[in-house]
Amino acid sequence: xxxxSVTITVATLAFIGTMLDDFFAFAAQLVLTPxxxxxxxxxxxxxxxxxxxxxxxxVGSVLLSVPLRWIGILALAPWALALHAWRHREDPTRQxxxxxxxxxxxxxxxxxxDNLAVWIPLLRANNxxxxxxxxxxxxxxxxxxxxxxxSLTGHLRVVEWGARLSRSLVPIIYVGLGVLIxxxxxxxx
Numbered sequence: 107x108x109x110x111s112v113t114i115t116v117a118t119l120a121f122i123g124t125m126l127d128d129f130f131a132f133a134a135q136l137v138l139t140p141x142x143x144x145x146x147x148x149x150x151x152x153x154x155x156x157x158x159x160x161x162x163x164x165v166g167s168v169l170l171s172v173p174l175r176w177i178g179i180l181a182l183a184p185w186a187l188a189l190h191a192w193r194h195r196e197d198p199t200r201q202x203x204x205x206x207x208x209x210x211x212x213x214x215x216x217x218x219x220d221n222l223a224v225w226i227p228l229l230r231a232n233n234x235x236x237x238x239x240x241x242x243x244x245x246x247x248x249x250x251x252x253x254x255x256x257s258l259t260g261h262l263r264v265v266e267w268g269a270r271l272s273r274s275l276v277p278i279i280y281v282g283l284g285v286l287i288x289x290x291x292x293x294x295x
Contacts, residue, residue: 113236117243119286120228123279124221125251131213133255134266143207144259148252150207154214155248158221159241165222166230166237175293177227185284192277224283231290 132151139147169177229237258264288294 110239113232113239114243116228116286116290117240118247120224120240120283121244121247123283124224125247126275126279127220128214128217129251129255131217132210132251133258135210135213136255136259144256146207147210148256150210151214151252152248154211154218155221155244157215158218159225159244162222162225163229163237163241165226169226169230177230177287177293179293185281189277220280224287227287228290231287231292 136144136147229240232240
């Protein structure tokens, strides 16, 4: 049985690890978005994350009939994402971000593949109380995410630096998240 602090720590690592690339994409989008639209764009981003959490919980529930140790094989997904991110870390093509709530929602879902790859087995590995605590931790970090991204809107160079840095960090984070999945699912024991 995990303690509450372990559940919160694992949820924190899973959220931050999968949202790092999303964070800088969202911050860059806020830089381009007129201030009067920030509230709509924030709402759309939250709805995108809520959709990813719900989808993860639903798929995790569907997998209840699968032994938890087997779910650990899903660690291959973040490892594949790590390999892909590592191979494309020097990709010179620069993403262009558009303004608006619908675009924000679509970008959040489009960048959510890694979230699903990590969150599905994490939520499946939890009992109901730990699942609720994990989702509450995600909600807290989402509020921090929104505040921090909004705080960076006046610092385009910081956003660009963070986007460059995240390309190098994300592969390492994905490998770690894959190991975390194996541990949480008891696949290694």
